[in-house]
Amino acid sequence: MTPEQALRWLETKGCEGEVYELKQRSYGIEIKRGEVELVEAGEQHGFAIRVLLAHRMGFAYGNELTQELLDKALSVARVSPRDEHLAFAGEQSYPSVRGIYDSRLASLSFDELEDKLEAMLAPAQSLGVEVTQVSIAWEVSEERMFNSHGVEVSEEGTEIYAHLSAVAKRGDDVATGLYFDASRSFNLDFEAVGETASRLAKESLGAQRLETGDYAVVLRPMAMAELVENVLIPAFSADNVQRGRSRLAGMLDEQVFGEELSVVDDATLEAGLESSRFDGEGTACRSKALVEKGVLRGYLYDIYTARKDGVESTGNAFRSGFSTLPRIDASNFIIQGNGGLDEDEALVVHGLIGAHTANPVTGDFSVETRNAFYGGSPVRKAILAGNVYDLLSSVSGFGRDVTQISGVVTPSVGFSNVRVVG
Amino acid sequence: MxxxxxxxxxxxxxxxxxxxxxxxxxxxxxxxxxxxxxxxxxxxxxxxxxxxxxxxxxxxxxxxxxxxxxxxxxxxxxxxxxxxxxxxxxxxxxxxxxxxxxxxxxxxxxxxxxxxxxxxxxxxxxxxxxxxxxxxxxxxxxxxxxxxxxxxxxxxxxxxxxxxxxxxxxxxxxxxxxxxxxxxxxxxxxxxxxxxxxxxxxxxxxxxYARAPPSGEFTVVIDPKLTGVFIHEALGHAVEADHVVQGESILAGKLGQSIASELVTIYDDPTLKQGFGSYFYDSEGVKAQKKAVVEHGVLRSYLHSRETAAKLGQEPTGNARAQGYNFPPMPRMSNTYLARGDASFEELIEDVKQGVYLLGSRGGEVDTARGVFQFSAEEGYLIEKGEVTTPVRDVALSGETLEILRRVDAVSKNWGVHIGYCGKNGQLVAVGDGGPAIRTVATVGGTQ
Incomplete structure (x- = not known):
């Protein structure tokens, strides 16, 4: 059946409904060692239904939109708790978001990647390091949302991703480097991915242990993004705030970080990796200030948590496929601050190992470093231990190298006093 | 069809x-x-x-x-x-x-x-x-x-x-x-x-009521849950044969060599009854089999797909797994665990002058080529003069595969396998991790 038919049938049952449809084509190539070993081309198509029956929500998913799917969603609604705050999006206008669909990427052929691959592999060769893994993957997706309140909106998006891992060896000494980048269009700098990973591996040879102590630390965008994603973003979720699981609960309009730091969540960012016109509930996406000069200005909401707080949804309910419910998450989470970065006497850290094990509630973290350098010399093993809230209150400077890593847009950020366990 | x-x-x-x-x-x-x-x-x-x-x-x-x-x-x-x-x-x-x-x-x-x-x-x-x-x-x-x-x-x-x-x-x-x-x-x-x-x-x-942990190198006693994650991160990923073939495993070329203390025997066992990482056949139709990965400290086997087994001229082990239809299979762990020893828990603790006892897992991650890994405990206690004392929290450990496995000097009788999800190259599969409580030496990443 069509989404319109599904909604009409649900109406006859006294039910509000919402239909989400996802069509996706995915492509990829993988090199393990040597030449291209695997070429992938996949297609996926699925539907998710949400229904509201007397303030009870039901959800079901499947590959096709069928009567069975609607029945399943209704049967879920019947056993679900009644909650007056549950609601679907009303009819509204959507922003236009630029740079999220590239027709060239949508019709890209594998041949067009040959010289890109060469560009990725060349730096390793000239630097004398071994490439251990390369992958390029791209995706063309189409999302459509319909609901009983007249929401009818769709979007096409493209994204390409490139990754390279390299190993440098000298005698028994082994060093690794990895880097990845993604873009909504085919303008991705493939050579830079190969160059960065290879250089990191090579420069990390001859690493020495660092003495335990308190150091000035600079987190490069990739390390910064790993920490922010795992420890900081959950604290802005209104769901966590309302349930007392966030350090930022009850802190609105208070100074929570140093005043040199601001944070914006902007789903309308041109060419942003997480940019979109509408979220997984059909709410229009927008930009919102979360932290202004260290002062907390807002949280990330979906419709349910917004109604609980008597505010509007911020359009931050996102779906990760058709088989899961929309969940609150950041879109493009942008860390802002200006200048003052001094790297001379700092431990410069490119990546982290184990950032997902940090404590998202208290902000406490203790993570191993990847490609860390002190005074320009590579460091063998160093754990960074501390608390994200203390860290973000002691920012010593921001670099000019603003980069988007997954959902986080950030420059290198310097911190004055971090425990390093060597 | x-x-x-x-x-x-x-x-x-x-x-x-x-x-x-x-x-x-x-x-x-x-x-x-x-x-x-x-x-x-x-x-x-x-x-x-x-x-x-x-x-x-x-x-x-x-x-x-x-x-x-x-x-x-x-x-x-x-x-x-x-x-x-x-x-x-x-x-x-x-x-x-x-x-x-x-x-x-x-x-x-x-x-x-x-x-x-x-x-x-x-x-x-x-x-x-x-x-x-x-x-x-x-x-x-x-x-x-x-x-x-x-x-x-x-x-x-x-x-x-x-x-x-x-x-x-x-x-x-x-x-x-x-x-x-x-x-x-x-x-x-x-x-x-x-x-x-x-x-x-x-x-x-x-x-x-726990306080921040100390920092530095310590004797650590870890409970079965954390042993499971430790084995998974310190050893398991490095024996996945695609890493070996790609030149990104610290254990490449070490089959038959001693890589761990004699007390260390490790199995990967997809036939474990009801195990979270159990299966009948892998994603290439190869029958699931229990195999010793390490036997009394000696590296015995990698975890193979048919492709990696051919590349290294070894027997397939039935470890090719895919998250779902939209992913190609690759070598993965199933239920990976350390075999039990004969020490009592008290014996693990009693002669530790200053150490940390750690329990529960919040996961971990490894750089297989360098053999550097991190894993996190949910809670812990200081060990002082053979006694478990002050509670500590947010305790992350890191170590180097070849060093930490050699320094395992006590393995207990109590044993368990726990459920987990393992992520690799964007694919998540259900696994079991486990073992007994063990004692070794690791870097504790505290703030004090």
Whole structure:
């Protein structure tokens, strides 16, 4: 059946409904060692239904939109708790978001990647390091949302991703480097991915242990993004705030970080990796200030948590496929601050190992470093231990190298006093 | 449909395999006593691999697109340039089904919800508990694997899991703790959800009174849960043979060599009864088998797909796994555990002058090429003069594979395997990790 038919049938049952449809084509190539070993081309198509029956929500998913799917969603609604705050999006206008669909990427052929691959592999060769893994993957997706309140909106998006891992060896000494980048269009700098990973591996040879102590630390965008994603973003979720699981609960309009730091969540960012016109509930996406000069200005909401707080949804309910419910998450989470970065006497850290094990509630973290350098010399093993809230209150400077890593847009950020366990 | 699949196995290529996945699942998330998010559905998909020189891989989410997917895979295979060989295996024809006393497909939503209500009732009695999440997940999996060598394997199994996440508060202090239980089986694996909830509540409460850990190198005693994650990170990933082939494993070229203390024997065992990472056949139709990865400190085997086994001239081990139809298989762990020893827990502790005893896991990560890994404990205690003393929290450990495995100097009798999900190259698969409590030396990443 069509989404319109599904909604009409649900109406006859006294039910509000919402239909989400996802069509996706995915492509990829993988090199393990040597030449291209695997070429992938996949297609996926699925539907998710949400229904509201007397303030009870039901959800079901499947590959096709069928009567069975609607029945399943209704049967879920019947056993679900009644909650007056549950609601679907009303009819509204959507922003236009630029740079999220590239027709060239949508019709890209594998041949067009040959010289890109060469560009990725060349730096390793000239630097004398071994490439251990390369992958390029791209995706063309189409999302459509319909609901009983007249929401009818769709979007096409493209994204390409490139990754390279390299190993440098000298005698028994082994060093690794990895880097990845993604873009909504085919303008991705493939050579830079190969160059960065290879250089990191090579420069990390001859690493020495660092003495335990308190150091000035600079987190490069990739390390910064790993920490922010795992420890900081959950604290802005209104769901966590309302349930007392966030350090930022009850802190609105208070100074929570140093005043040199601001944070914006902007789903309308041109060419942003997480940019979109509408979220997984059909709410229009927008930009919102979360932290202004260290002062907390807002949280990330979906419709349910917004109604609980008597505010509007911020359009931050996102779906990760058709088989899961929309969940609150950041879109493009942008860390802002200006200048003052001094790297001379700092431990410069490119990546982290184990950032997902940090404590998202208290902000406490203790993570191993990847490609860390002190005074320009590579460091063998160093754990960074501390608390994200203390860290973000002691920012010593921001670099000019603003980069988007997954959902986080950030420059290198310097911190004055971090425990390093060597 | 199977007839069409069999016809496509005749594509002009060196090897073709086709897998049909049909998964029905239900998940329920109860937030603070209210079953907020109930989702149910079914996802069907087909994956096709074609081997010409290298691999072409394609998938589709409807039966009508099977032929189209096969053609895409064939075109892909012709583009791949790296020569891939496959180790020989017996082409099996089999039909297997896991025994489930209470199959999730036969249970009602109300019965499934009941596990969560029971858990919530336990949590309610704790004053300091301010927020709870309990989750129930089940999947009824049907996989049919066929290849051009004549293999035809049908597998059906359910998998269930229950998660508890508890937040406790005292004054301005807030801490959380998690517990989980699950199995490749029916709902009978969830009989003790009350105990699981209780353990999570007590742990969250204990953490309120724990302080930040010390930093530096310490003798550490780790409980079975953490031993499982330690083995998984310190050793397991480095014996996945794709890492070995790609030149990114610290254990490359070390088969037959001593890499760990004599007390260390490690198995990877997908045949473990009800294990969360158990399976009958891997994603290439190779029969699951228990194998010793390390025996008394000596490295005995890597974990192989047919491709990596051929590349290294070794026997296939049945460790090729794919997350679902939309992912190609690669070497993965199943249930990986350290064999038990003969020490009592007291013996592990009694001669430690200054150390840390660590329990529970919050996961870990490894750089296999350098053999540097990190893993995190949920809670811990200082060990002073042979006694367990002050509680500590947020304790992360790091170490180097070859060093830390050699320094294992005591292995206890108590033993358990726990459930987990392992992520690798964007694919998540269910695994079991386990072992006894052990003693070794690691870097403790505290703030003091």
């Amino acid at each position: 199977l007839r069409e699949v069999r016809e496509l196995l005749e594509l002009p290529a060196r090897f073709v395999d086709i897998t049909l996945h049909d998964v029905e699942s239900t998940s329920i998330l109860m937030k603070d006593g209210s079953a907020k998010e109930i989702a149910t559905g079914r996802s069907f998909g087909i994956s096709v691999r074609v081997l010409d020189r290298g691999w072409g891989f394609a998938y589709a989410s409807s039966a009508g697109e099977l032929k189209d997917a096969a053609e895409r895979a064939l075109r892909g295979a012709r583009l791949a340039k790296e020569r891939v060989e496959l180790a020989d295996v017996k082409a099996t024809r089999d039909k297997v089904e896991a025994i489930a006393k209470l199959h999730p497909s036969r249970a009602t939503f109300e019965e499934k919800l009941d596990y969560l209500f029971r858990a919530h009732d336990v949590a309610k009695s704790y004053k300091s508990v301010v927020s709870t999440s309990f989750a129930y997940n089940d999947a009824s999996v049907k996989i049919i694997y066929l290849n051009s060598e004549g293999a035809e394997v049908e597998m059906r199994y359910p998998r269930v899991a229950f998660y508890a996440q508890i937040f406790a508060k005292e004054g301005a202090k807030i801490q959380f703790a998690s517990e989980r239980v699950g199995a490749t089986s029916g709902l009978e694996a969830l009989v003790n959800v009350e105990e699981v909830a209780k353990e999570a509540c007590e742990k969250a409460q204990r953490l309120l």
